Amino acid sequence: MSKKLFIPGPIEVAPEILEAMATPMIGHRMPEYARLHKGVTDKLKELLFTREKVFLATSSAFGVMEGAVRNLVGKRCANFCNGAFSDKWHDVTRRCGKEADAIKVEWGEPITPELVDATLASGKYDAITLIHNETSTGVMSPLPEIAAVLRKYPDVVSIIDTVSSMSAVKIPLDELGIDCCIFGVQKAFALPPGLAVFTASNKALERCKTIEGRGYYFDFLEFAAADEKDNTPSTPCISLIYALDRQLERIFAEGFEKRWQRHRELAEYVRGWVSERGFGFLAAEPYRSLTLTCAVNSRDIDLAELKKRLGERNYAFDNGYGKLKGKTFRIAHMGDMQLADLQDFTGQIDDILKSMA
Numbered sequence: 001m002s003k004k005l006f007i008p009g010p011i012e013v014a015p016e017i018l019e020a021m022a023t024p025m026i027g028h029r030m031p032e033y034a035r036l037h038k039g040v041t042d043k044l045k046e047l048l049f050t051r052e053k054v055f056l057a058t059s060s061a062f063g064v065m066e067g068a069v070r071n072l073v074g075k076r077c078a079n080f081c082n083g084a085f086s087d088k089w090h091d092v093t094r095r096c097g098k099e100a101d102a103i104k105v106e107w108g109e110p111i112t113p114e115l116v117d118a119t120l121a122s123g124k125y126d127a128i129t130l131i132h133n134e135t136s137t138g139v140m141s142p143l144p145e146i147a148a149v150l151r152k153y154p155d156v157v158s159i160i161d162t163v164s165s166m167s168a169v170k171i172p173l174d175e176l177g178i179d180c181c182i183f184g185v186q187k188a189f190a191l192p193p194g195l196a197v198f199t200a201s202n203k204a205l206e207r208c209k210t211i212e213g214r215g216y217y218f219d220f221l222e223f224a225a226a227d228e229k230d231n232t233p234s235t236p237c238i239s240l241i242y243a244l245d246r247q248l249e250r251i252f253a254e255g256f257e258k259r260w261q262r263h264r265e266l267a268e269y270v271r272g273w274v275s276e277r278g279f280g281f282l283a284a285e286p287y288r289s290l291t292l293t294c295a296v297n298s299r300d301i302d303l304a305e306l307k308k309r310l311g312e313r314n315y316a317f318d319n320g321y322g323k324l325k326g327k328t329f330r331i332a333h334m335g336d337m338q339l340a341d342l343q344d345f346t347g348q349i350d351d352i353l354k355s356m357a
């Protein structure tokens with residue numbers, strides 16, 4: 001029997017989505033695919049509040065995160081680092097042969113607009129990478145305030161990872177002026193992994209034209225050329241795109257406001273449970289993530305044992321990421337989850353903890 005997922009991605013996938021993935025196959029150069037592609041990218045533009053280009057890439061998020069630095073960093077990149085995924089993005093930027101600096105704060109801290117301003121004021125950088133919602137630490141950095149600072153630096157291209165926040169909170173890309181936004185679909189979209197979505201502003205595409213060594217698979221200009229025909233440069237994961245199409249219909253049927261509100265309510269419920277049970281939070285307010293909670297194991301519970309016992313009951317539990325393993329645990333509250341799912345999960349934890357005390 002499969003485990004019900006409460007880890008911060010992949011997230012539990014609805015049977016209706018799995019059914020959509022079983023749609024009979026089509027060729028990606030057939031008109032049927034162009035119709036599917038256009039329908040999906042048009043809906044995504046509405047959800048992302050953008051009129052810029054939206055592209056579909058067959059890879060996990062890091063494929064495009066690597067592609068973005070290859071396409072968009074000319075002079076030097078400022079990688080803002082406040083957790084495992086942002087640290088890794090700096091490493092990836094360097095591995096792509098780019099000049100880059102890691103602008104680090106402690107894990108659990110947000111990236112602040114003041115830090116972004118102070119970094120860019122040096123004039124050294126023509127690109128930044130920033131993770132909106134650091135999934136390893138449960139920190140959501142203040143994107144609107146950071147975006148306001150970025151407007152002071154029109155020569156800097158902003159590359160923003162919204163992997164674990166997009167669709168759960170409002171992120172109006174054009175209003176914020178984000179040049180390249182990247183996310184995978186296995187988090188708040190609650191789809192199986194393997195598809196990444198990214199956007200590119202005109203400014204980003206102009207930058208690409210000046211950059212050598214963009215490679216092929218993630219060359220943004222190849223994506224832009226294919227997009228003219230509602231297509232992708234290489235064979236896409238068509239089954240996942242059918243699933244995304246169905247999920248977007250469900251997101252539109254729920255309504256954006258209701259979806260954001262549901263995510264706020266789920267976050268409030270989990271935070272309430274965490275404090276009532278005497279655990280702490282890695283992040284301070286107002287930077288706690290709305291899609292997952294990273295609780296500090298202040299009761300010194302044997303989290304590996306808790307994970308094992310939950311596993312025996314067919315629930316997947318996360319006992320901390322990287323250097324935070326055992327010291328924190330993370331509960332996801334995103335995607336299609338409802339309050340009753342989280343009440344059930346926390347009830348199971350309560351039940352097990354009684355016998356572990």
Ligand SMILES: Cc1ncc(COP(=O)(O)O)c(C=O)c1O
Nearest residue numbers: 060061062085133135163164184
């Ligand atoms: C914020 C964030 N960025 C990037 C990634 C990496 O994504 P992927 O494993 O899809 O490449 C993750 C994965 O959990 C993530 O949470």
